[in-house]
Amino acid sequence: MDLALAPETLARWQFGITTVYHFLFVPLTISLAALTAGLQTAWVRTEKEKYLRATKFWGKLFLINIAMGVVTGIVQEFQFGMNWSDYSRFVGDIFGAPLAFEALIAFFFESTFIGLWIFGWDKLPKKIHLACIWMVSLGTVLSAYFILAANSWMQHPVGYRINEERGRAELTDFWQVLTQNTALTQFFHTITAAFLVGGAFMVGIAAFHLARKKHVPVMRSSLRLGLVVMIIAGLGTAISGDLLGKVMFKQQPMKMAAAEALWDGEAPAPFSVFAYGDVEKGHNKVAIEIPGLLSFLANDDFTSFVPGINDVNKAEQEKFGPGDYRPNIPVAYWGFRWMIGFGMASLGIGMLGLWLTRKRFLLPPALRTGEDEVPHLVLFKKALSPRWARMYWLVALWTMCFPLIANSWGWIFTEMGRQPWVVYGVLRTRDAVSPGVSQGEVLTSMIGFTLLYAVLAVIEVRLLVKYVKAGPPELTEDDLNPPTRIGGDGKNPDRPMAFSY
Amino acid sequence: MELHDVWFVLIAVLWIGYFFLEGFDFGIGVLTKLLARDRKERRVLINTIGPVWDGNEVWLLTAGGATFAAFPEWYATLFSGFYLPLLLILICLIVRGVSFEYRHKRPEERWQTNWEHAIFWTSLIPAFLWGVAFANIVRGVKIDQDMEYVGSLFDLLNVYSILGGLVTLTLFTFHGAVFASLKTLGDIRDRSRALATRLGVVTAVLALVFLIWTQVSRGDGWSLIAMAVAVAALVAALGCNLAGREGWSFALSGITIAAAVAMLFLTLFPNVMPSSLNDAWSLTVTNASSTPYTLKIMTWCAGVATPLVMLYQGWTYWVFRKRIGTQHIADAH
Numbered sequence: 124m125d126l127a128l129a130p131e132t133l134a135r136w137q138f139g140i141t142t143v144y145h146f147l148f149v150p151l152t153i154s155l156a157a158l159t160a161g162l163q164t165a166w167v168r169t170e171k172e173k174y175l176r177a178t179k180f181w182g183k184l185f186l187i188n189i190a191m192g193v194v195t196g197i198v199q200e201f202q203f204g205m206n207w208s209d210y211s212r213f214v215g216d217i218f219g220a221p222l223a224f225e226a227l228i229a230f231f232f233e234s235t236f237i238g239l240w241i242f243g244w245d246k247l248p249k250k251i252h253l254a255c256i257w258m259v260s261l262g263t264v265l266s267a268y269f270i271l272a273a274n275s276w277m278q279h280p281v282g283y284r285i286n287e288e289r290g291r292a293e294l295t296d297f298w299q300v301l302t303q304n305t306a307l308t309q310f311f312h313t314i315t316a317a318f319l320v321g322g323a324f325m326v327g328i329a330a331f332h333l334a335r336k337k338h339v340p341v342m343r344s345s346l347r348l349g350l351v352v353m354i355i356a357g358l359g360t361a362i363s364g365d366l367l368g369k370v371m372f373k374q375q376p377m378k379m380a381a382a383e384a385l386w387d388g389e390a391p392a393p394f395s396v397f398a399y400g401d402v403e404k405g406h407n408k409v410a411i412e413i414p415g416l417l418s419f420l421a422n423d424d425f426t427s428f429v430p431g432i433n434d435v436n437k438a439e440q441e442k443f444g445p446g447d448y449r450p451n452i453p454v455a456y457w458g459f460r461w462m463i464g465f466g467m468a469s470l471g472i473g474m475l476g477l478w479l480t481r482k483r484f485l486l487p488p489a490l491r492t493g494e495d496e497v498p499h500l501v502l503f504k505k506a507l508s509p510r511w512a513r514m515y516w517l518v519a520l521w522t523m524c525f526p527l528i529a530n531s532w533g534w535i536f537t538e539m540g541r542q543p544w545v546v547y548g549v550l551r552t553r554d555a556v557s558p559g560v561s562q563g564e565v566l567t568s569m570i571g572f573t574l575l576y577a578v579l580a581v582i583e584v585r586l587l588v589k590y591v592k593a594g595p596p597e598l599t600e601d602d603l604n605p606p607t608r609i610g611g612d613g614k615n616p617d618r619p620m621a622f623s624y
Numbered sequence: 625m626e627l628h629d630v631w632f633v634l635i636a637v638l639w640i641g642y643f644f645l646e647g648f649d650f651g652i653g654v655l656t657k658l659l660a661r662d663r664k665e666r667r668v669l670i671n672t673i674g675p676v677w678d679g680n681e682v683w684l685l686t687a688g689g690a691t692f693a694a695f696p697e698w699y700a701t702l703f704s705g706f707y708l709p710l711l712l713i714l715i716c717l718i719v720r721g722v723s724f725e726y727r728h729k730r731p732e733e734r735w736q737t738n739w740e741h742a743i744f745w746t747s748l749i750p751a752f753l754w755g756v757a758f759a760n761i762v763r764g765v766k767i768d769q770d771m772e773y774v775g776s777l778f779d780l781l782n783v784y785s786i787l788g789g790l791v792t793l794t795l796f797t798f799h800g801a802v803f804a805s806l807k808t809l810g811d812i813r814d815r816s817r818a819l820a821t822r823l824g825v826v827t828a829v830l831a832l833v834f835l836i837w838t839q840v841s842r843g844d845g846w847s848l849i850a851m852a853v854a855v856a857a858l859v860a861a862l863g864c865n866l867a868g869r870e871g872w873s874f875a876l877s878g879i880t881i882a883a884a885v886a887m888l889f890l891t892l893f894p895n896v897m898p899s900s901l902n903d904a905w906s907l908t909v910t911n912a913s914s915t916p917y918t919l920k921i922m923t924w925c926a927g928v929a930t931p932l933v934m935l936y937q938g939w940t941y942w943v944f945r946k947r948i949g950t951q952h953i954a955d956a957h
Contacts, residue, residue: 186725187725187726187729190721190722190725190726191722193678193721194717194718194719194721194722195718196685197681197684197685197714197717197718197721198714198718200685200688200689201688201703201710201714203692203699203703204688204692204699204700204702204703204704205703205704205707205710205711206704208700208701208703208704208772209700211692211696211699211700212696212697212700212771214696215692215693215695215696215697215699215700215914216693216696216914216915216918217918218692219689219690219692219693219694219696219699219914219918220693220918220921220922220925222689222692222693223686223689223690223692223693223694223922223925223926224925225689226682226685226686226688226689226690227686227689227690227925227926227929227930227933228925228929230682230685230686231679231682231686231929231933231936231937234678234679234681234682235676235678235679235682235933235936235937235940236936237678238674238675238676238677238678238679238940239675239940239943241674241675242674242675242944243675243943246943246944247943291696293914293915293917293918294914294915294917294918294921295917297917297918297921557700557704557707558770558772559704559705559772559773559774560704560707564707564708567708567711568707568708568711571711571715572715575715575718575719579718579722582722582726586726586729586730589729589730590729609942609943610942610943610944610945610946611946617951617952618952619951619952619953619954620671620948620952620953620954623667623671623674623728623952623953623954624667624670624671624674624724624725624727624728
């Protein structure tokens with residue numbers, strides 16, 4: 124079957140759909156693993172029951188989520204070979220290694236210790252059981268690092284040479300691939316963005332229960348933890364985003380010019396707040412701008428020259444031959460804005476929340492609350508009216524989605540902003556696709572994955588809602604008396620398992 | 625022995641690890657319909673692999689990732705060439721993983737039954753398809769001078785490859801039944817031993833035909849030794865199962881899998897994917913491999929990480945060493 128499409132179009136759509144979908148689960152997995160581990164640490168250290176209940180509650184949501192992250196990740200490991208075989212042949216010598224490292228080091232960690240954690244409540248002593256969830260968390264972070272090192276090489280190839288005879292890129296310096304500034308800043312940015320997702324998730328669900336005055340001690344602690352994480356992660360995202368932006372201005376000027384719809388280079392260059400333009404003719408019809416700010420984002424001053432889309436396009440034509448080297452400008456421009464907008468909105472709402480629910484600082488003593496009371500929302504000296512309080516809880520609940528939207532657009536922006544290259548300056552996307560796979564086959568798999576993922580999304584969200592509403596579980600005697608020996612205490616050989624499928 | 629030969633062996637080891645471990649997982653999945661009489665028994669079976677199936681599956685991801693890194697051409701040709709069967713395997717593995725995690729999360733009868741059907745089919749289909757895939761690799765497929773697969777889906781379905789699929793399906797199910805007899809208590813333990821005997825006989829007949837066919841058409845002295853080990857281990861596994869030596873039986877069914885996979889790799893070497901069109905177009909350990917530099921880095925990583933993985937995965941099996949029976953499955957799910 125042949126469609127009137129470029130051979131890479133469907134493969135790109137499939138990669139986009141499966142990867143954006145996969146990445147809805149990834150940041151939540153990374154952050155919830157660490158947050159659950161933190162809560163369990165608090166339980167082990169303080170023996171306060173609310174921390175154990177919180178661990179079980181967030182742990183359950185974490186498991187529902189990671190299940191989806193794991194299974195959608197399998198596709199990622201094989202999709203390069205299936206749909207991008209010429210890419211795999213060309214870059215395998217370099218790109219394969221971090222992927223193999225990821226599997227050997229990170230995936231084994233995650234998957235083995237998660238089994239121990241899920242089934243280990245009545246099989247492992249308290250501290251060893253706690254160590255297991257920390258190992259899972261370590262696995263998620265290592266996994267992020269290796270895959271981002273691989274992606275960074277596509278953004279900014281280093282430590283390689285081209286072997287003309289074999290027609291491929293070959294690794295010359297693996298250390299450089301792992302430690303180049305693109306990899307380090309992307310890692311910093313992605314991890315902080317992941318924690319923004321987890322923080323907002325915790326805050327949203329805690330707000331849902333607190334608005335209903337339910338499960339107050341657990342949700343109060345969760346709210347606070349979530350808010351602090353949101354703010355630290357939000358600030359971290361902003362700082363790392365700025366660093367990554369500066370790196371990108373140097374390494375991929377086209378991506379950043381497209382992000383700003385800056386058609387022709389300017390000195391000083393303005394930051395675009397809103398633009399509407401004509402891609403064919405290469406100019407904006409409407410533009411609202413902040414003078415000099417783009418120069419600052421690119422080069423830390425308010426006066427320097429920043430090259431525009433038309434300049435870079437011309438330079439690349441001279442370097443790589445005739446052709447259009449511009450990515451999809453509206454996607455890059457708006458993707459960049461949705462990323463920053465939704466990310467920073469979450470940070471703002473988190474800051475507001477931490478101020479409103481403060482415990483003591485500048486808070487009239489009469490408005491201070493105990494551990495089992497819903498905190499008052501206090502703007503200055505007086506608590507917010509019930510209507511406004513409800514409004515804040517509702518906003519906090521919806522803010523759960525914001526960092527996820529920001530994460531998705533961030534990836535769409537950085538990947539689409541690199542086009543027409545799959546490896547910047549080295550390999551074009553159209554030369555990367557599998558020549559032997561027909562359009563019909565790609566269409567089959569694309570429809571298959573999309574339908575399956577849609578069904579699973581409905582199932583997953585409904586399960587999450589069910590378990591969110593159910594709230595933290597009541598603790599049993601067994602929960603409070605974990606075994607002291609590995610393999611379980613064996614007091615009663617017929618005792619049911621603490622957890623079973 | 626050059627580094628690409630070392631990596632040929634390591635890739636074989638990863639696939640052996642995968643089939644040894646997920647072999648019994650697939651088998652358990654198939655047995656949920658073949659052996660279990662009610663939901664409690666199905667849950668006993670599923671819970672024997674509960675803490676470990678995820679770690680077992682990572683052997684596949686590692687085999688995939690390591691092939692990408694060590695033999696990019698092999699990775700590219702294999703996965704783009706076997707596109708639709710691989711798609712089916714991936715879809716099964718996606719649904720299967722979710723089934724284990726979600727089945728017990730709602731009390732509704734229909735919800736649980738649907739996921740149980742899913743566990744059965746998504747275990748059975750990959751167990752069969754992996755055999756089809758490996759038989760085709762060994763048999764040789766239509767690969768052109770550019771290392772591209774130029775055959776169709778139907779070229780992958782032939783008597784030899786379907787026999788290969790039936791061998792992996794029955795062998796994994798046998799392996800699973802032996803595992804079940806080792807890990808369960810009570811009535812289901814006795815029945816899994818009885819079923820293992822019957823499955824073992826069927827497996828032995830199919831495997832013998834398939835392995836002899838393989839040996840006659842492309843074997844050498846080394847593959848003959850591997851075949852002898854596989855056959856002897858299978859017969860011994862059956863004997864131990866009859867004698868009630870469950871631990872030995874499981875070790876031996878594992879050796880059967882390891883030796884059979886080793887035999888397939890031995891018949892391949894030095895090819896990794898022979899072309900049925902022209903011998904000169906075959907992918908070999910030389911023309912499909914990465915540079916010595918990449919292989920050296922990979923060797924270090926695998927040399928340190930693999931023993932560590934075996935150590936902590938082994939520890940997991942020790943933590944969950946107790947047998948489980950219906951009495952250990954709580955009602956409230």
